[in-house]
Amino acid sequence: ETGVTQTPRHLVMGMTNKKSLKCEQHLGHNAMYWYKQSAKKPLELMFVYSLEERVENNSVPSRFSPECPNSSHLFLHLHTLQPEDSALYLCASSQDMVSGAGFQETQYFGPGTRLLVL
Amino acid sequence: AQKITQTQPGMFVQEKEAVTLDCTYDTSDPSYGLFWYKQPSSGEMIFLIYQGSYDQQNATEGRYSLNFQKARKSANLVISASQLGDSAMYFCAMREGEWSGGSNYKLTFGKGTLLTVNP
Numbered sequence: 643e644t645g646v647t648q649t650p651r652h653l654v655m656g657m658t659n660k661k662s663l664k665c666e667q668h669l670g671h672n673a674m675y676w677y678k679q680s681a682k683k684p685l686e687l688m689f690v691y692s693l694e695e696r697v698e699n700n701s702v703p704s705r706f707s708p709e710c711p712n713s714s715h716l717f718l719h720l721h722t723l724q725p726e727d728s729a730l731y732l733c734a735s736s737q738d739m740v741s742g743a744g745f746q747e748t749q750y751f752g753p754g755t756r757l758l759v760l
Numbered sequence: 761a762q763k764i765t766q767t768q769p770g771m772f773v774q775e776k777e778a779v780t781l782d783c784t785y786d787t788s789d790p791s792y793g794l795f796w797y798k799q800p801s802s803g804e805m806i807f808l809i810y811q812g813s814y815d816q817q818n819a820t821e822g823r824y825s826l827n828f829q830k831a832r833k834s835a836n837l838v839i840s841a842s843q844l845g846d847s848a849m850y851f852c853a854m855r856e857g858e859w860s861g862g863s864n865y866k867l868t869f870g871k872g873t874l875l876t877v878n879p
Contacts, residue, residue: 684764685805685851685869698866730803747855748795749867751805 644668646752648733654758655723663718663755665733672737674716675749676708679730691716723759730754762786764852764870771875773842780827781837781873783852792856794835795867796826799849808850811835842877849874 646667655661667674676688690698691710705727707719716733734749765784773779785794796808811819811826819826827836839846853867 682871684871685853685867687866690866732803732805734805747793748807748810750807751797754803754805756803 646733646735646750648731648752648755650755651753652756652758654760655720656760657723657725659723660719660721662720663731663733663757665716665718665752667714667716667733667735667750667752669735669750670737671735671750672713673735674710674713675734675736676706676716676718677732677734677751679732679754681729685732689718720757723757725759728757728759730756762870763856763868764854766852766870766873768873769871771873773839773875773877775844775877775879776841778838778840779842779875781839781850781852781875783835783837783870785833785835785852785854787833787854787856789856792854794826794828795853795855796824796835796837797851797853798846799851799872801848805851809837839875844877844879847875847877 673692689708709717733752736749792813794811798806849872852870
């Protein structure tokens with residue numbers, strides 16, 4: 643496989659369930675991200691991992707728990723979610739590096755997981 | 761103030777014609793990067809084009825070009841010869857600040873423009 647893959651593509655869960663979202667990148671990148679996209683709102687950054695260490699957590703509720711076991715895999719563990727957490731969850735990866743006078747750090751996204759919390 | 765402003769919620773264009781999608785940005789940092797992404801109804805965010813703040817020339821990628829006007833802080837996307845498959849949401853995004861090896865990963869996205877290409 644190539645690029646960034648995410649599973650499952652669709653998920654319906656109750657508020658008491660525990661589930662996990664999986665992201666895998668096949669691009670040899672060293673940084674991975676979780677974003678949340680709600681209806682009519684801009685994309686919101688949730689978590690950033692660089693070289694498998696978390697470098698940013700944008701005040702995300704503790705019911706979302708990320709895990710990055712290696713540079714190719716990223717998980718988002720979900721528990722006791724609320725209906726307002728229903729959204730498209732996008733994973734991205736990038737190769738952050740300096741190149742000459744500037745730098746290129748394009749983030750490449752996966753297809754997303756559409757989550758519905760009942 | 762919004763960091764990224766996309767003033768066109770929706771745009772229509774005839775197939776084979778060119779279309780410009782507007783994006784203005786707000787930053788006081790001299791170093792930044794600007795990105796355009798396409799999001800079809802399937803949900804995947806597809807990278808289209810990148811412009812660095814220090815780049816002297818406007819970026820081009822196939823049918824996509826970026827009209828970068830630094831003094832006006834605008835980074836409009838031009839799609840030439842529109843195709844039916846270009847119908848999608850288009851997002852402008854910005855990364856601010858010099859890369860310092862660990863802290864400047866955040867992309868700020870605009871609200872997007874929904875482009876519809878008519879046959």
